[in-house]
Amino acid sequence: MNTPIKAVMAAIVACAFTAPAFAYTINGTIPPGRAPVVIHLHRPLQPSLMRFKFSAPPKNAGVPYALDFCIGPAANPCGLPSSHVINVPEGQERFADFDSALFRTNILVVGQGTRVAVPFSVEVE
Numbered sequence: 351m352n353t354p355i356k357a358v359m360a361a362i363v364a365c366a367f368t369a370p371a372f373a374y375t376i377n378g379t380i381p382p383g384r385a386p387v388v389i390h391l392h393r394p395l396q397p398s399l400m401r402f403k404f405s406a407p408p409k410n411a412g413v414p415y416a417l418d419f420c421i422g423p424a425a426n427p428c429g430l431p432s433s434h435v436i437n438v439p440e441g442q443e444r445f446a447d448f449d450s451a452l453f454r455t456n457i458l459v460v461g462q463g464t465r466v467a468v469p470f471s472v473e474v475e
Contacts, residue, residue, distance in 0.1 A: 387470075388459050422457070
């Protein structure tokens with residue numbers, strides 16, 4: 351093989367190793383009201399740092415709205431001092447990194463307070 355082809359092949363191999371090993375997106379709709387929806391992460395979780403992109407897609411809800419993505423104990427995932435709450439206004443997204451060990455004893459939920467169903471999206475790397 352000549353040198354330029356070897357260089358291109360090496361670059362392709364390097365890029366393949368830098369890509370996330372496993373990434374997925376969870377989309378859904380939150381019904382009207384205040385009860386949060388549990389977001390089930392793919393299991394088993396490998397020990398690693400997990401990168402999340404939380405999105406609140408645009409939706410005509412009749413009022414400006416925001417989604418609260420919460421990580422905490424199943425009994426009260428949004429309301430404890432140890433809970434992690436990520437507020438995402440309509441049409442925006444937020445990024446956060448968490449150690450996968452956090453989900454051994456905690457769950458991920460999303461909630462909203464409008465009188466209409468609104469969509470959500472979570473990308474996990």
